[in-house]
Amino acid sequence: MSKVHCVRTIRIAERPNLIWIEIETDEGLTGLGESFRGAQAVEAVIHEQVAPWLIGRDSRRIEAVSRHLMTPYLGFHSTGAEMRAASAIDLALWDLAGKRHGIPAHEALGGAVRTEIRAYNTCAGYAYNSGGVARRAVHATDAPAGPYDDQIAFMRDAGSLAESLLAEGFTAxxxxxxxxxxxxxxxxxxxxxxxxxxxxxxxxxxAAVGDRIDIMCELHSLWSAGAALRICHALEEFDVFWVEDPIAKMSDAKALADLRRRTRVPVCGSETLGGAVSFRGMLEADAVDVVMLDLAWCGGLTEGRKIATLAEAYAKPLAPHDCTGPVTLMAGLHLGLHAPTAIFQEVVRATLATWYRDLVTDLPVIVNGMVQAPTAPGLGTALLPDVRGRGDAVIRETGQPRRPE
Known part of the structure; x- marks a missing residue:
């Protein structure tokens, strides 16, 4: 049957925004999922609402579970705690599906369209987005924490940063x-x-590297439509690949579409949206040139595949997000390999080189700027055993966990 008999969540104080979920089944398998932001709220939703319903159910019925979790009375069409909990559960179920059949998640989804996908480096630092505060303004006078403190580097000497990335094979x-x-x-x-x-x-x-590298501009939903338009006009001369999340309310498809019509800069959005219906509205309004989604926020791989289908139907490229956690990165990579219009997988070389490696067994392999297809079953990674034994770990279980013999 593959019945769920335990749902476990794990979070650590050092990375307070991250939460992992492990789903154990009676066939002896464990699936791993992840979400990000408000980890305590997500934990409460999982154990107080989701897990009591999920225990005893067939873990193979991923679509049925997704439909149930994606339609609560409150919390749908957003990236609130209900959606983030549903996303983490869904990723774990797809991890189980791949492990059950001994195939990678992209094969379980229906097969890979490509065996590698182009990477772009988000120029964040080592601690970016990892603490209790999501982001912190960085200035050129700040001291770098190491050679990959790229957020300080782009404020201090963006030309040298671009040269460094090109030397490592990154072209965006x-x-x-x-x-x-x-x-x-x-x-x-x-x-x-x-x-x-x-x-x-x-x-x-x-000036430093000419046209040898593509540049994306992230605006983090910080601007009014008028201010965003002024910024977009100023960026046109640099032929940026996209301007991402330019306005404060990325759910306002009409305002976003109006901005897009008034600038030559391609518009990308949005990791902040949850559920396929939200993306459908954005696409119907002709509001974006590139579709970005975060699988730990939008509903997991089940909903992510539907969003990818919408992007394909509207002839829009797709770009999975990663600036949060290693399991989400692996899941996004599988979708990027499977989805026909996917063009990029976002990575952060600072986290790939440091704290992601302290959490999971495997990470994506990048060769000459291209992220390679994982070959291990499921999502292709697992939490390192040391994570559960940390002094700052908070572990909560619903159901009957397997105990070491």
């Missing part, structure tokens, strides 16, 4: 030098001096 990079200027007006406007300073890193990159 994403930066967000305008974030620090949103604080001045709450994102409602940007002055000319701040605008010129904010776009200077793009100028430095082009």
């Amino acid at each position: 990079m994403k930066i967000w030098p305008l974030d620090i200027y949103a604080e001045v007006s709450g994102g409602h406007m940007i002055g000319l001096a701040d605008l010129k300073a904010g776009i200077d890193p793009f100028r430095r990159i082009r």
Whole structure:
């Protein structure tokens, strides 16, 4: 039957935004899932609402479980705690599906369209997005924590950073030098001096490496439509690959579509949306050029595959998000290998080189800027045993866990 008999969550104080879920079945398998932000709220949803319903059910009925969890009375069409919990559960069920049949998740989804996918490096630092505060403004005067503290690097010497990435095989990079200027007006406007300073890193990159690298601009949903438009116009001369999440309410498809019509810069969105219906509305409004989704927030691989189908139907490229955790990265890679219009897998070389390695057994392999297809069953990674034994680990179980003999 493959019945679920235990649901376990694990979180650690050092990375308070991250939560992992392990689903154990009566066939002796364990599936691993993950979500990010508000880990305590997600934990409560899982153990107080989801796990009591899931225990005893057939773990093979992934679509049925997804439909149940994706339609609560409250919390749908968002990336709230219910959606994040549903996403983590879904990833674990797909991990189980691959392990059950001895195949990678991309094969379980229906097979790979490609055996590798182009990577772009999100130029974050070692601690970016990992603490209790999601993001922190970084200035050129900050001290780097190591050679891959790329967020400080793009504020200090973006040209040298681009050269460093090219030397490692990366041919695309994403930066967000305008974030620090949103604080001045709450994102409602940007002055000319701040605008010129904010776009200077793009100028430095082009001066240093010319057209040998693609550049994405992340705006983190910090700006009003008017301010975002001014920024987009200023970026046009640098031929950026996309401007990501330019407006404060990425669920406002009409405002986003209006912005897109008024600029030549391609618009990308949005990791902040949950559920296929939200993406359908954005696509129906012709509001984006590139579809980005986060599988730990949008509903997992089950819903992610539906969003990928919508992107294909609207002839839009797809780009899975990663700036949160290693399991989500692996899941996004499997979808990127499977989805016909996928063009990129986001990675952060600083986290790949450091704390991701302290958490899981396996990470994506990048060769000449291309992320290779995993070959192990399921998602292709597992939590390191030491994670559960950490002094700052909080482990909660519902059901009957397997105990070591």
